[in-house]
Amino acid sequence: MTEFLQQLINGLAFGSILALIAIGYTMVYGILRFINFAHGDVFMLGAFAGFYLAPKIAAILPLPSIAGGIVVLLASMAICAALGVVIERFAYRPLRRQPKLTMLITAIGVSLFLEYTGQFVFGAAPKSFPPILPVYPIARLGGLSFNSNQLMVFSVTLFLLLALRFIVLKTKIGTAMRAVSFNPEAAALMGVNTDVVISFTFALGSALAAAAGILWAINYPSIDPLMGILPGLKAFVAAVLGGIGNLPGAALGGLIIGVTETLVSGYISSTYRDAIAFAVLILILLVKPSGLLGKKEIEKV
Amino acid sequence: MNFRHAKTFLLGAIALGFLASLFADKINPYWLFIFYDIGISIVMAVSLNLINGYTGQFSLGHAGFMAVGAYTSAVITNQFGELSFFAANGIFAVALLAGGLAAALAGLLVGIPSLRLRGDYLAIVTLGFGEIIRVVLQNLDVVGAARGLSVTHNWTNLFWTFGLAAVTVYVVASLVNSTYGRGFIAVHDDEVAAEAMGINTTKYKVTAFVIGAFFAGIAGGLYAHAKFFITPSGFGFQQSIMFVVMVILGGMGNTVGVILAAILLTLLPEGLRMLSGIEYLPGLTAERPLGWIGDTRMIIYSLLLIVLMLTRPQGLFSLKKSSQLKIKN
Numbered sequence: 001m002t003e004f005l006q007q008l009i010n011g012l013a014f015g016s017i018l019a020l021i022a023i024g025y026t027m028v029y030g031i032l033r034f035i036n037f038a039h040g041d042v043f044m045l046g047a048f049a050g051f052y053l054a055p056k057i058a059a060i061l062p063l064p065s066i067a068g069g070i071v072v073l074l075a076s077m078a079i080c081a082a083l084g085v086v087i088e089r090f091a092y093r094p095l096r097r098q099p100k101l102t103m104l105i106t107a108i109g110v111s112l113f114l115e116y117t118g119q120f121v122f123g124a125a126p127k128s129f130p131p132i133l134p135v136y137p138i139a140r141l142g143g144l145s146f147n148s149n150q151l152m153v154f155s156v157t158l159f160l161l162l163a164l165r166f167i168v169l170k171t172k173i174g175t176a177m178r179a180v181s182f183n184p185e186a187a188a189l190m191g192v193n194t195d196v197v198i199s200f201t202f203a204l205g206s207a208l209a210a211a212a213g214i215l216w217a218i219n220y221p222s223i224d225p226l227m228g229i230l231p232g233l234k235a236f237v238a239a240v241l242g243g244i245g246n247l248p249g250a251a252l253g254g255l256i257i258g259v260t261e262t263l264v265s266g267y268i269s270s271t272y273r274d275a276i277a278f279a280v281l282i283l284i285l286l287v288k289p290s291g292l293l294g295k296k297e298i299e300k301v
Numbered sequence: 302m303n304f305r306h307a308k309t310f311l312l313g314a315i316a317l318g319f320l321a322s323l324f325a326d327k328i329n330p331y332w333l334f335i336f337y338d339i340g341i342s343i344v345m346a347v348s349l350n351l352i353n354g355y356t357g358q359f360s361l362g363h364a365g366f367m368a369v370g371a372y373t374s375a376v377i378t379n380q381f382g383e384l385s386f387f388a389a390n391g392i393f394a395v396a397l398l399a400g401g402l403a404a405a406l407a408g409l410l411v412g413i414p415s416l417r418l419r420g421d422y423l424a425i426v427t428l429g430f431g432e433i434i435r436v437v438l439q440n441l442d443v444v445g446a447a448r449g450l451s452v453t454h455n456w457t458n459l460f461w462t463f464g465l466a467a468v469t470v471y472v473v474a475s476l477v478n479s480t481y482g483r484g485f486i487a488v489h490d491d492e493v494a495a496e497a498m499g500i501n502t503t504k505y506k507v508t509a510f511v512i513g514a515f516f517a518g519i520a521g522g523l524y525a526h527a528k529f530f531i532t533p534s535g536f537g538f539q540q541s542i543m544f545v546v547m548v549i550l551g552g553m554g555n556t557v558g559v560i561l562a563a564i565l566l567t568l569l570p571e572g573l574r575m576l577s578g579i580e581y582l583p584g585l586t587a588e589r590p591l592g593w594i595g596d597t598r599m600i601i602y603s604l605l606l607i608v609l610m611l612t613r614p615q616g617l618f619s620l621k622k623s624s625q626l627k628i629k630n
Contacts, residue, residue: 035421091607098614101359105549106610108542112603120600233428233538240425275436278429282414285426289417 015258020212021235022250024205040232041114046213084206118225243294314467322460340462346547348516354554357489362431368536370400370518404518412510449532457527552616573598
């Protein structure tokens with residue numbers, strides 16, 4: 001039982017990080033109806049931004065410390081938000097009226113560009129991420145270990161998801177986002193500046209990916225330029241699993257993938273862990289083709 | 302492509318491949334391997350074009366089928382020792398066919414969920430199948446698991462590579478230009494309308510997957526016997542994505558364009574590598590003035606990809622809308 005609980009906690013921590021990345025996929029899909037393949041690499045850049053910022057911030061604030069860690073997190077989110085806006089502006093916006101597949105190929109190009117540039121600039125060898133948060137063991141109940149880093153993952157994820165919910169549901173720009181996702185032409189006719197809304201969506205999604213990158217690096221402190229590929233893919237699976245375009249669905253999908261993957265690799269076979277996410281996805285889509293919380297699209301003739 | 306000349310083209314390409322293979326020992330082995338890569342990319346891209354381009358089903362798992370074909374054929378040919386010329390080529394043909402059939406079976410398995418899924422959902426499921434194939438191979442000890450499988454025979458030559466590339470082009474092109482094959486294009490253009498006209502869209506989608514996978518399996522066999530050594534990670538989703546890029550850059554559903562894109566994308570990294578090796582350029586004093594390309598060539602490659610898509614979003618080579626395809630009597 002203890003071992004099961006331990007696995008569950010690990011799975012939920014992994015799942016929370018996937019959920020943060022998945023939300024970026026799903027938000028962009030909801031608005032532009034295209035898969036932003038470069039999103040996993042923004043996650044990677046988030047971790048690297050933290051890696052290079054940490055020594056600079058250590059000059060002002062003591063590291064590891066809670067305040068310092070949060071500053072690193074926020075700074076990396078800001079950098080990636082700007083990067084997301086730049087990517088959208090130069091790589092995707094010129095193609096907005098073209099078939100979605102061309103945008104997909106540019107996204108693949110951007111993804112390759114970020115990976116190869118990362119290997120060139122940061123070096124291909126893995127780097128060890130500096131400790132930016134103090135680690136306290138919180139609970140040691142009958143062999144169950146639960147430390148402050150995992151608590152940090154849960155609390156940051158929860159806070160960011162609540163903030164996102166507030167932005168999307170209560171603010172003016174959030175209303176505009178929902179309007180554009182519902183019908184971009186009608187929203188534009190109602191005076192919504194769709195360009196600004198799309199830029200904002202990319203900024204928001206990329207900031208969440210950066211936060212995921214930092215949280216990932218805190219828990220698994222070895223980062224390399226290709227680290228975004230697999231988590232990006234799994235987060236994308238999570239977004240589809242929950243019903244792509246649906247925000248709570250992406251969070252739910254992330255948690256499901258994270259927990260199943262951890263439990264399967266703990267109890268059945270760890271070498272099959274990378275296939276689990278896909279197996280779960282295929283099983284669920286066979287039963288519910290539009291994902292768990294996705295709306296069934298009615299075909300109009 | 303003019304279809305009155307299709308058979309001439311097919312025979313010509315096979316004959317040319319045969320003639321070229323006679324002189325293979327005169328060709329620099331480095332180039333020989335690039336030629337193999339080009340032929341294999343053509344088979345992969347043209348067969349994927351049947352699924353993604355003509356039938357409009359978005360498959361992201363083509364490298365998975367290639368893996369099935371590569372492993373199946375390699376396991377078969379590894380059973381044999383040194384063989385005479387005719388026996389070797391006979392066994393190779395059987396092994397390639399077996400690889401193709403095994404991949405076609407996998408294609409059938411992937412095709413079945415495509416009955417219910419559309420667009421991006423289908424894309425991610427095909428990607429998932431491709432990854433599952435890779436992970437399963439990584440765990441199969443009989444084929445060397447993650448360590449990879451060494452292939453005893455290097456039977457792939459120019460004749461097989463370009464002969465089979467020509468057969469793939471011929472089969473896919475004559476298929477979509479036949480009365481039967483109009484169904485693929487109908488599914489692509491408008492599924493609902495196609496269904497209303499009495500076309501069994503399900504059958505066409507699954508057929509496209511099975512035929513596409515069959516040729517991917519054959520390409521896998523060629524790949525295995527060109528490389529001597531195959532590992533599961535050589536068939537990851539990045540490879541699948543490269544074949545999708547070839548199809549889209551070639552202008553979805555344009556066979557000639559897809560062939561050109563396959564050649565271009567295979568040559569591009571090699572071309573950049575050669576540029577970086579140039580010793581002297583007029584007007585530049587530095588030794589190896591383009592040496593910096595060597596380290597950055599993959600960055601340049603990805604940038605070129607972005608720029609190509611931004612400037613030619615309809616594909617590099619002019620796209621013919623299926624409605625503009627001439628209807629053959």
